[in-house]
Amino acid sequence: MSLHYTSGTVLMADDVCEALLRYAQALASSQGSDVVTVPIIDPEREDAMAEFLLGPASQLFATPEPDGPTTSSHPDVVAELYRRTRATLPTALPEDSNPVAVDWDLELG
Secondary structure (H helix, E strand, O other), rough: EEEOOOEEEEEHHHHHHHHHHHHHHHHHHHHOOOEEEEEEEOOOEEEEEEEEOOOOOOOOOOOOOOOOOOOOOHHHHHHHHHHHHHOOOOOOOOOOOOOOOOOOOOOOO
């Protein structure tokens, strides 16, 4: 997925992007904020890390990246983001939930 923010875009694995967006949503709902470090793919297609400040004013959105990674390469990061999501907003995810994969090719309209 390509994660878009106020001044740019980063490429990351689909599951990491989904977990980050859910956590950002939980923080916005609770008027909280946090800084998280997550793996990304840099412009040279190398693994890198990036820090994001998430909070009520975060303006993030994601789009499919046809040539991007689609498999879970960082399950520990995803698990931590979902743990933080549940701690921030307990009703956001069931304790034993396995996040559902999103079909980004779904056509609306």
